Amino acid sequence: MPGAADLMPGAQDERLDPRVAREAAQWLMRMHPAAEPDEAERRACLAWRASHAQHELAWQRAQQFNDRFVVLPPELGKAALGRKTVRQRRQAVTKLALLLTMAPAGMLAYKHMPVAAWRAAYRTATGERRSVQLADGSRVEMNTGTAFDVVIDDVQRLVLLHEGELLIETAPDSHGALRPFRVRTDEGFIRAIGTRFNVRRDAAWSEVAVFEGAVEVAAGEGKRIVAADEQLRFTAHGLAATEPLVSHQAAWVDGMLQADDQTLAAFAAELTRHRRGWIRCDPAVAGLRISGSFQLDDTDQVLRAVAATLPVKIRFHTPYLATIVPA
Secondary structure: OOOHHHOOOOHHHOOOOHHHHHHHHHHHHHHOHHHOOOHHHHHHHHHHHHOOHHHHHHHHHHHHHHHHHOOOOOOOOOOOOOHHHHHHHHHHHHHHHHHHHHOOOOHHHHHOOOHHHHOOOEEOOOOOOEEEEOOOOOEEEEOOOOEEEEEEOOOOEEEEEEEEEEEEEOOOOOOOOOOOEEEEEOOEEEEEEEEEEEEEEEOOEEEEEEEEEEEEEEEOOEEEEEEOOEEEEEEOOEEOOOEEOOOOOOHHHHOEEEEEEEEHHHHHHHHHOOOOOEEEEOOOOOOOEEEEEEEOOOHHHHHHHHHHHOOEEEEEEEOOEEEEEEO
16 A cells, blocks of 8 residues: 555645545545444455545544644544534544645645654654753754754754754853854754854754854855844855845744735745644635734734724635635
């Protein structure tokens, strides 16, 4: 049976037929350990998955959604199937099927951390922020959905950023060897030069923003010094142009999301990083502009504030899926 990596290119972005999505949700419910599936049911499930490529894709997505959001509660197995439990099972299957059908293409991969991130020594969940002090005295602020490891030994101080965003304030190295402080992402290396800086990794790019001191960025075949009040995006292929620092780049540390004449689509994508679920933006309103400061600890309230200031309304389909549509 093919895994997610074995599916045809682009399959992970494929929209699912609502009927197939509901069947996948039903099969996932029937195959839950609490439902005590027998051998005949397992074979029937395998046959359904093998009968069409979209069946297997729907099955994989259903597993990933449920692993992250626990849409199908474990207690809704075969035991005690009273009228209330049957109704709860139907509601759970309907919610999962709706998520499978309506979730924006590519967003599952965006929300689903790689294996290295799940195994990282330091992690934050969606909507969580955390402060960490490293063994050398450096301070690290972690944004939502972040995972990193650290290696501090006799020759180096190395942060391995797998996913997410960090604000780092490096401490002077008291070690006699004056070990360099570096951050590595899949796209390149950042070497700190006595500094306070922000590093973000998102999909296939990384970005560094420098508030104090300077950093040296190495990516592809290039190297560049990024000074205070500058920021730079880079990929594994090289460096983009250095740009002036966006003043509110690290507003998230104070639990704020700052928008400065931002498109509504871009704002919704950024807000989604801090929400357990997804926010879809209807193309009819995606180009509307928004400015302001918003508290990240209540994303529902942020959405209501958006609806109060722009000609839009918010539809909450499930606790995990909201859509911004024209008013």
